[in-house]
Amino acid sequence: MMSREAVYERLxxxxxxxxxxxxxxxxxxxxxxxxxDWDSFEHINLIVAIEEEFGFKIPMGKxxxxxxxxxxxxxxxxxxx
Amino acid sequence: xxxxEYPFKAEEIIKKKKSYKKQxxxxxxxxxxxxKIAILGGQTTQDIKLVLELFLLNYGIKPSFYESEFNxxxxxxxxxxxxxxxxAPDLIYVCTCIRNITDFPQFSDDKEAVxxxxxxxxxxxxxxxxSLSQRYNCPIIQNNFEYPFFRLMGNMDASDYHGRVNYITRxxxxxxxxxxxxxxxxxxxxxxxxxxYGLDRWSDPYYWHMYKYAVSVPAIPYLSFNVxxxxxxxxxxxxxxxxxxxDNTLWGGIIGDDGADNIEIxxxxxxxQTYSEFQEYIKLHKQMGILLxxxxxxxxxxxxxxxxxxxxxxxMDDFVxxxxxxxxxxxxxxxxxxxxxxxxxxxxxxxxNPAERAIIDGEMPFVSVPExxxxxHYIQVLDKSGFFETTSLSNDDLRRSKMYQxxxxxxxxxxxxxxxxxxxxxxxxxGEIHSFDPLYMSRIAQLTNKSNQFNLTTKRYSQSEIxxxxxxxxxxxxxxxxxxKFGDNGVVSIVIGRIKGENKDELHMELWLMSCRVLKRDMExxxxxxxxxxxxxxxxxxxxxxxxxxxxNSMVKDFYSLQGFEKISEDVQGNTIWKYIIHDIYQKKxxxxxxxxxx
Numbered sequence: 001m002m003s004r005e006a007v008y009e010r011l012x013x014x015x016x017x018x019x020x021x022x023x024x025x026x027x028x029x030x031x032x033x034x035x036x037d038w039d040s041f042e043h044i045n046l047i048v049a050i051e052e053e054f055g056f057k058i059p060m061g062k063x064x065x066x067x068x069x070x071x072x073x074x075x076x077x078x079x080x081x
Numbered sequence: 082x083x084x085x086e087y088p089f090k091a092e093e094i095i096k097k098k099k100s101y102k103k104q105x106x107x108x109x110x111x112x113x114x115x116x117k118i119a120i121l122g123g124q125t126t127q128d129i130k131l132v133l134e135l136f137l138l139n140y141g142i143k144p145s146f147y148e149s150e151f152n153x154x155x156x157x158x159x160x161x162x163x164x165x166x167x168x169a170p171d172l173i174y175v176c177t178c179i180r181n182i183t184d185f186p187q188f189s190d191d192k193e194a195v196x197x198x199x200x201x202x203x204x205x206x207x208x209x210x211x212s213l214s215q216r217y218n219c220p221i222i223q224n225n226f227e228y229p230f231f232r233l234m235g236n237m238d239a240s241d242y243h244g245r246v247n248y249i250t251r252x253x254x255x256x257x258x259x260x261x262x263x264x265x266x267x268x269x270x271x272x273x274x275x276x277x278y279g280l281d282r283w284s285d286p287y288y289w290h291m292y293k294y295a296v297s298v299p300a301i302p303y304l305s306f307n308v309x310x311x312x313x314x315x316x317x318x319x320x321x322x323x324x325x326x327x328d329n330t331l332w333g334g335i336i337g338d339d340g341a342d343n344i345e346i347x348x349x350x351x352x353x354q355t356y357s358e359f360q361e362y363i364k365l366h367k368q369m370g371i372l373l374x375x376x377x378x379x380x381x382x383x384x385x386x387x388x389x390x391x392x393x394x395x396x397m398d399d400f401v402x403x404x405x406x407x408x409x410x411x412x413x414x415x416x417x418x419x420x421x422x423x424x425x426x427x428x429x430x431x432x433x434n435p436a437e438r439a440i441i442d443g444e445m446p447f448v449s450v451p452e453x454x455x456x457x458h459y460i461q462v463l464d465k466s467g468f469f470e471t472t473s474l475s476n477d478d479l480r481r482s483k484m485y486q487x488x489x490x491x492x493x494x495x496x497x498x499x500x501x502x503x504x505x506x507x508x509x510x511x512g513e514i515h516s517f518d519p520l521y522m523s524r525i526a527q528l529t530n531k532s533n534q535f536n537l538t539t540k541r542y543s544q545s546e547i548x549x550x551x552x553x554x555x556x557x558x559x560x561x562x563x564x565x566k567f568g569d570n571g572v573v574s575i576v577i578g579r580i581k582g583e584n585k586d587e588l589h590m591e592l593w594l595m596s597c598r599v600l601k602r603d604m605e606x607x608x609x610x611x612x613x614x615x616x617x618x619x620x621x622x623x624x625x626x627x628x629x630x631x632x633x634n635s636m637v638k639d640f641y642s643l644q645g646f647e648k649i650s651e652d653v654q655g656n657t658i659w660k661y662i663i664h665d666i667y668q669k670k671x672x673x674x675x676x677x678x679x680x
Contacts, residue, residue, distance in 0.1 A: 020099035041127045044291075048298045049096040060287055 002080050007073050014049045018042065028070030054080065085139040086451070087466040091302040098131055105138040112632070113143035114316065114541065119170035119217075120146060121154035123177035124295040132302050136309030140318050151293060154181070155205065158213050166216070171543070172315070173213055174222045174308060178271070178295030179229055179249065186243045195242050203255040210259065210266065218545045220315050222267045222308060223260075225253045227275040227295070230284040264523065265544055267311050267472055274307050275300075277465075310467035316541065317530025320371075320449060320468040321423055323363060324414055326432035327377040327384055327405070331363070331395065332356050333456070336387050337379055347392035355456050360394035362460045367399055370478030371469055372421060372485060374402040376413045376430070381405045401485040410437055411444045421485055422597035424533060424633065429468050431459075473523045477571040487568040488598060494567075505603060505673040512604065512676040513562040514611040517551035521560055524572045528594060533633040535605075536594040537626065537640060555580050557588060557615055561608050563599050563674070573599045574608050578616075578624070586622045593626070593640075606670035609644050611677075613667050626659035644670070 008026070015024045019037050032038040038046070050072070051057050056079050066072050082105060084093065094101065116137075120126050130146055137144050147168040149157040154177055157165060182202055186195040206223070213221055229238075229245040238244030253272060260268050275283040278300050288294040296304050313319065328335045333345025333352050345353040346360070367373055373395070377384055384405030388397050397403070402420055404413040410432070418425045426447035432438050433453065442450045451466055453459045477484075491508070498504035517525060526544040533539065542550070550556050561574035577592040595605055616624060626641040642648065646659035 014096075017096050017100075020097075020103070040292075044294075044298055045095055045098075045128065048092070052092045052096070052299075057287075060291060063291065 002077065004073060004077065007076050007080075010053055011050070011069070011073065011076070014046070014053050018046050018049050026069045028068065028073070030069040031067070050076070056080070082139050085136055086449075087306070088452070088462060089302060089306070091299055094132060094135065094302045095128065095298060098135055101135050102138070105135065113138070113141055115143045115145070116171045116312070116316070117168060118144045118146055118312075119149075119165060119168060119173045121149045121158050121173065121175045123152055123154045123181035124289075125151060125293045126176050128294075128298060128301050129176060129296075129305055129308075132305035133308055136306050137312060140309060140313040142313060142316060142318070152181075155209055158209050160212075170217055170219055172220045172222065172312060173217060174269075175209070175224065177224050177226075179226045180289060180295050182226070182249075182252070185245055186248055188243055190243065192242055195248070199248065199251055199255070202252055206256070207259065210263070214263075214265070218549075220265045220267065220543060222269050222311055223256065224269045224271045225256050227271050227284060228280055230280065230286065267315070269304075269308055269311060271296075271304065271307075274303055278303050306467070310470040311472060314470040314472040315530075315543075317527065319470060320429045321427040322372045322374055322417075322421070322429065323366065324374050324376045324417065324428045324430045324448075325363065326434065326437065327375065327379060327387060329433045329456075330431060330453075330459075331360055332387055332393075337383050341383075341386035341390055344387060346387070346390060352456070357392075357394055359456065359459050362463075364395055364399060366469065367482050368479065369469065369471065369474070370481035372401050372423075372482055373399050374417050374421075375400050375404060376410050376417065376432075377405045378407055378410070379405040398486070399482075401482060401489065409440070411441055414441065414445065414448065421488075422534075422600065429463075431463070473527065477524055480569075480571065484568060484570055484598065490567050491565075502673065508565040508567070508602075508673075510563060510565045510602065510674040511678055512607045512674045513564075514559055514608060514676055516615075517547065517558040517560055521572050522547055522551070525560055525575055528572065528575055528596065529592065532594040532596060533631070534597050534636055535600070536634050537590070537628050537637055538592055539629060539631050539634060540592050542592075550577060557612070557619070559608060559611055559615070561595075561604060561611075563602065563604050570596075570599055574604055576608055576612055578612070580619070580621065584620075586620055588616050588621045588624045590624065590626045603671040603673050605640070605644070607674045607676050610669045610671065613663055617663055617667070622663055624661040624663065626661065628657045628659070630655040
């Protein structure tokens, strides 16, 4: 099983690529408000990129309830089991 | 940019589109043409637009966009729309999907009721297209419909008129009928590309319910690439030539080692059949006007012997240039380009050897160098790359290969004459030079978009703009056709001048171009003679010529000087303006072409 730290490392890479910004560091409490370009359109690309990175599809019910990056990581850990 | 050439990695494009765009805009040495594109969406179009922008930039087209609000495709295009009117699109893309069809057959419907429903759906679209062409008079690209992602009746959904698969198929055919009978209207074949991608993945309902995308986000690059190919074709950026390697490309094995008898071609083995199918695929392009050329490291006689096999699909006379020697391939390609008067950027270099591809890619960055993988995939890679995406088929396209072969004959014939003028006279050339004629509008528009070298202003026109200019009495327009004893070259020269001045006695040349296939035939002088004749009859006293230098048109730098114009200005960029005063007595500039002979 992946560790939370390992998930964060890969997730950071995805965020940096999608938002084309190498300074981004996300944590449990990061939300869309914290990243300038993170609007509903970029959210789509972000989800697609995360799905590609971790190799599974996040079901719709889970995508709509995520409130912050912490919950995103919870879902990734759950899905990866 | 390699990342945007087929076969591309769609997920990478979605993820990295921001950095790709930066790269395209910063590193590119291309001079972009700018186009305003309106997208009328029946679904979310944000990413379709952003990825389309990448592919267009990669083709040297810099787009600016108008994007309708979600699902306003019909209202935005059908009714008066000041935003869209002030945007003044060069091209409109109607990005609709099966979700925009609301009225499907019910099982209680009889055949007539279903026909009526279908007619209503299609009429709505026809109304939109009519409104768009009337208001904006520009090319329209229309998505056809993907198949439904469920089939209530299973297989009978396709054959029974109650079935949605049947319904969609018929509606698509109605769209094609419209496309066949209307110019400037192009179908984006979503039905095909969604099948090629995989309909289940393409139509994943997740993306509709989450984001109102009818195409799944990972599939968007395939859609946008397809649209970009149609657009670049409309604006004359297609490839024109296959430059082909031989060993392990057109046949299996090394002919120099194995001998003609032992190469893999014909029907004897699976591998031989695969190469034969590839040769057939290449040969089919010839009919479409794509030129076939050979570029091989081989002994010439050895190479020829491969095509002399009775079971070889391709024959020596299929090629307009054949270079089998030990020169670097970049040298061969450059020489071939010169021989057939085309730029290297018109070439697709097909070679199984990655090292040869890398050299061409490095030395001649505008040549397309597809990564063709292994022989059973050659066709798929080349076909999906969209090099020869066709948006119009002129008679010239269908005859092109023949015309180039005629040119080769002319060159051989020329060597018999010591005096060039005697040679020209012996060609028995006949010119047809008139104002624009409806018969040739598509060819004229095509030429304005394709000609780069013998082109004084490099002004591009769409077919509708050409039609407008032809109607406008403030313009003098001329097309020139040239025929000789070896064959008909078709329409090869275009001239457009605008009448100005208080007394309407000035003519300003907005366009003067000629196809390089008739260089040094005095056709440009025949055009001048007719232009002066026409101008005189309209009371014009002065003609102003303009030369705008580009990376490709230096061959016509002194064109107006040769025509007897006087240079009146030159700016720092090298743009020059020329003046020609029409005197009462005008000496015809050429006497080798017989112009407008009555039959």
